[in-house]
Amino acid sequence: MASLLDASKPRINCSMLSQHIGRGVCFVGRVEKVHPTGKTFSVSDGEGKSATVELNEPLEEELSGIVEVIGMVSSKGVITSTTYNILREDKGIPFDLELYNEALKVIHDFPQYYPFEVAASG
Amino acid sequence: MAVCPMALCKGLDVDKPVLQLLNIRQISNASGPPRFRLMMSDGQHSLTSCLLATQLNYLSDENLLVPNCVCLLKKTVNNTLADGRRVVVVMDMDILKSAEEAGGKIGNPTPYNTDGKMSSPQKVSSSTYVPESPPSAAVPGPSYRNYFSPRGRGGSFTGQAPMKASPMKASPMKASPMKASPMKASPMKASPMKASAIKASPSKGLTVKVSPMKASPMKANSASPGSSAKVIPIASLNPYQSKWTIRARVTNKSSIRTWSNSRGEGKLFSFEIVDESGEIRITAFNKEVDKFFSLVEQGKVYYISKATLKPANKQYTTLKNDYEMTLHAHSSIVPCDDNQSIPTVHCDFVPIAELENRDKDAIIDVIGICKSAEDVSRITTKNSREVSKRALSIIDQTGKVVTVTLWGEEAENFDGSTQPVVAIKGARLSDFGGRSLSALFSSTVMVNPDIPQAFRLRAWYDREGFAINSQSLTETRSAGTGLNVNWKTLSDIKNEDMGHGEKAQYFSCVATVLYIRKENCLYQACPSADCNKKVIDQQNGLYRCEKCNREFPNFKYRLLLSANLADFGDNQWVTCFQETAEALLGHSAETLGHLRDTDEAAFDEVFQKANFTTHIFKNRVKLETYNDESRVKVTVMEVQPVDHREYSRRLLQNIYKLAR
Numbered sequence: 001m002a003s004l005l006d007a008s009k010p011r012i013n014c015s016m017l018s019q020h021i022g023r024g025v026c027f028v029g030r031v032e033k034v035h036p037t038g039k040t041f042s043v044s045d046g047e048g049k050s051a052t053v054e055l056n057e058p059l060e061e062e063l064s065g066i067v068e069v070i071g072m073v074s075s076k077g078v079i080t081s082t083t084y085n086i087l088r089e090d091k092g093i094p095f096d097l098e099l100y101n102e103a104l105k106v107i108h109d110f111p112q113y114y115p116f117e118v119a120a121s122g
Numbered sequence: 123m124a125v126c127p128m129a130l131c132k133g134l135d136v137d138k139p140v141l142q143l144l145n146i147r148q149i150s151n152a153s154g155p156p157r158f159r160l161m162m163s164d165g166q167h168s169l170t171s172c173l174l175a176t177q178l179n180y181l182s183d184e185n186l187l188v189p190n191c192v193c194l195l196k197k198t199v200n201n202t203l204a205d206g207r208r209v210v211v212v213m214d215m216d217i218l219k220s221a222e223e224a225g226g227k228i229g230n231p232t233p234y235n236t237d238g239k240m241s242s243p244q245k246v247s248s249s250t251y252v253p254e255s256p257p258s259a260a261v262p263g264p265s266y267r268n269y270f271s272p273r274g275r276g277g278s279f280t281g282q283a284p285m286k287a288s289p290m291k292a293s294p295m296k297a298s299p300m301k302a303s304p305m306k307a308s309p310m311k312a313s314p315m316k317a318s319a320i321k322a323s324p325s326k327g328l329t330v331k332v333s334p335m336k337a338s339p340m341k342a343n344s345a346s347p348g349s350s351a352k353v354i355p356i357a358s359l360n361p362y363q364s365k366w367t368i369r370a371r372v373t374n375k376s377s378i379r380t381w382s383n384s385r386g387e388g389k390l391f392s393f394e395i396v397d398e399s400g401e402i403r404i405t406a407f408n409k410e411v412d413k414f415f416s417l418v419e420q421g422k423v424y425y426i427s428k429a430t431l432k433p434a435n436k437q438y439t440t441l442k443n444d445y446e447m448t449l450h451a452h453s454s455i456v457p458c459d460d461n462q463s464i465p466t467v468h469c470d471f472v473p474i475a476e477l478e479n480r481d482k483d484a485i486i487d488v489i490g491i492c493k494s495a496e497d498v499s500r501i502t503t504k505n506s507r508e509v510s511k512r513a514l515s516i517i518d519q520t521g522k523v524v525t526v527t528l529w530g531e532e533a534e535n536f537d538g539s540t541q542p543v544v545a546i547k548g549a550r551l552s553d554f555g556g557r558s559l560s561a562l563f564s565s566t567v568m569v570n571p572d573i574p575q576a577f578r579l580r581a582w583y584d585r586e587g588f589a590i591n592s593q594s595l596t597e598t599r600s601a602g603t604g605l606n607v608n609w610k611t612l613s614d615i616k617n618e619d620m621g622h623g624e625k626a627q628y629f630s631c632v633a634t635v636l637y638i639r640k641e642n643c644l645y646q647a648c649p650s651a652d653c654n655k656k657v658i659d660q661q662n663g664l665y666r667c668e669k670c671n672r673e674f675p676n677f678k679y680r681l682l683l684s685a686n687l688a689d690f691g692d693n694q695w696v697t698c699f700q701e702t703a704e705a706l707l708g709h710s711a712e713t714l715g716h717l718r719d720t721d722e723a724a725f726d727e728v729f730q731k732a733n734f735t736t737h738i739f740k741n742r743v744k745l746e747t748y749n750d751e752s753r754v755k756v757t758v759m760e761v762q763p764v765d766h767r768e769y770s771r772r773l774l775q776n777i778y779k780l781a782r
Contacts, residue, residue, distance in 0.1 A: 106774065
């Protein structure tokens with residue numbers, strides 16, 4: 001998993017999950033439901049679609065609001081998360097998930113102007 | 123018997139004349155029953171200055187008095203109006219023959235006027251009374267030369283003679299040469315007499331009474347231009363013409379103003395009038411204010427005569443007339459009922475989008491829908507006077523919006539809740555906030571005026587105008603709204619040659635501070651409020667300000683920063699004054715001044731911390747020349763934190779536009 005952190009992790013939303021199977025990704029979404037075991041939870045993206053996140057260790061804290069999940073997309077379209085960030089709502093400017101989604105689409109529509117891959121490896 | 127109507131109006135006692143009614147017209151009467159004006163003819167001449175006494179109104183109501191009927195006037199009374207016009211009021215009359223029996227207009231009567239005021243051929247509105255034949259034949263015969271002398275009309279009339287009935291029927295009498303062209307004042311020619319269908323029966327009891335006519339100042343000589351009877355166009359008014367009458371509509375009436383200065387005190391009010399030829403401003407002082415203020419009403423038409431003409435004081439008026447008028451004790455203002463030909467207001471509306479191209483301080487007419495209006499506020503002027511003001515936003519078909527400021531009572535009384543059409547004549551254009559308009563004392567503000575442009579605007583607005591996301595020429599204070607902010611990047615300054623024009627340009631950009639010069643960032647300024655001039659250290663504990671011409675034992679620190687900003691495209695040196703400098707550095711000038719003297723490390727730290735901070739900068743850019751050298755100078759007007767969401771949206775919009 002250490003290699004995962006070195007490689008580039010493109011930001012995606014639910015519709016892009018299928019194109020990134022087996023790859024490390026960064027997913028930002030709103031926490032929907034947390035499984036009672038605390039090992040998995042669902043997130044929704046700026047378009048309203050949902051994805052599932054699995055954790056190696058169960059959650060130790062209450063999870064709510066918007067989170068940034070870094071992990072790998074499994075063949076079943078589930079994100080196996082290595083680490084996550086909570087974007088706290090009580091601090092700073094509230095995160096605009098819909099606006100983020102718009103930016104995501106632009107990044108993916110014009111990859112030539114957003115050469116993250118090159119930057120990561122360089 | 124054909125009795126000249128003129129005899130009637132001359133106040134002569136004529137016993138029961140028989141006349142034909144040519145026309146009857148109702149006059150608007152604000153209070154009381156309607157009045158009817160009659161045009162009577164004796165077959166030779168017609169007289170329009172006849173009024174029906176109200177007790178005889180039933181004759182008209184019951185359709186007994188119709189044009190072409192023949193009437194016997196049993197009792198008449200002569201009245202003289204304030205302006206010298208004479209009218210014959212018919213107190214009692216019988217209808218001898220109905221219109222059908224009369225079979226049409228008898229003879230070919232030409233108009234005869236007592237004083238020409240009412241049916242001079244120049245006046246279109248009373249053309250209903252002007253018969254087809256020009257009054258060229260209307261010249262008094264020699265037999266009547268004597269008749270009119272007591273009127274004092276001039277040399278051609280002398281002596282006094284008793285009037286006979288028969289000669290009366292003969293020729294038309296024209297006492298005064300009202301109409302310059304056809305009139306020959308003297309000598310009078312005997313005109314060919316027209317056969318009159320109405321035979322005059324000599325009435326015995328006829329006596330001539332030469333009544334003391336109120337001398338309307340009429341000249342016998344047609345050589346002298348203008349008499350009070352003729353209405354002349356406003357455009358031809360000048361101080362060298364003493365006798366004139368104009369007929370015009372009041373377009374703007376001011377409130378009464380009082381003044382008190384070293385030479386005394388008094389009160390005045392002024393109003394502006396318009397006719398087909400032009401407009402002029404009229405002022406009344408002191409006593410005339412009392413006399414005329416309540417009489418003169420905006421929108422109404424009046425006959426005005428006898429006032430002083432003098433060159434216009436352009437300081438107080440923007441009307442296009444070289445002259446202006448002052449009323450005096452003999453001035454006469456009489457309401458006029460017949461005002462079809464007088465235009466309502468002369469307005470030359472400028473489309474709002476065009477206002478950008480007009481010069482600052484220009485006087486403009488504008489019309490638009492009031493999209494919104496602020497509440498009225500009271501402010502104190504430089505002269506410590508309190509005045510009300512209200513700002514409105516108006517939009518027109520160009521889709522552009524501009525702010526208009528109203529003052530005083532107009533501001534207080536304005537109601538923008540119905541989004542009315544607002545038209546303003548004579549507003550001043552200023553470059554406040556880009557472009558904005560202000561109503562002056564002399565401006566006319568009309569709400570929902572009755573003019574075609576107003577209806578067109580209303581229709582356009584209701585159909586589409588209300589939905590337009592309009593651009594205001596008057597920039598709002600908050601740069602963050604983004605609707606009317608001029609966003610540029612730093613490279614645009616050079617690429618677009620910004621600031622090279624005559625006027626400074628304003629733009630906003632997102633940029634990062636790269637470096638701020640620490641040296642000479644602070645200066646010692648005059649401690650007086652409102653004075654920021656640098657003071658000279660006298661080295662004796664005193665600091666001298668040249669502007670205030672005073673010395674002070676202290677000073678205040680003020681910031682003057684030179685900073686380098688950069689974005690992806692370019693970098694730019696800019697100047698920041700006190701307010702923007704304090705915003706960038708996050709400390710007041712006083713604190714920094716103190717820090718510089720006490721803790722240099724902390725002072726440096728402040729500048730370090732400011733580096734690589736990103737803000738929204740609102741800037742003014744202008745090409746400036748100093749001793750043969752021209753440089754584009756950029757000054758920061760405002761520093762705001764970046765609103766990332768708004769910025770992101772803007773960037774996305776730009777990307778979408780570029781992607782098309």
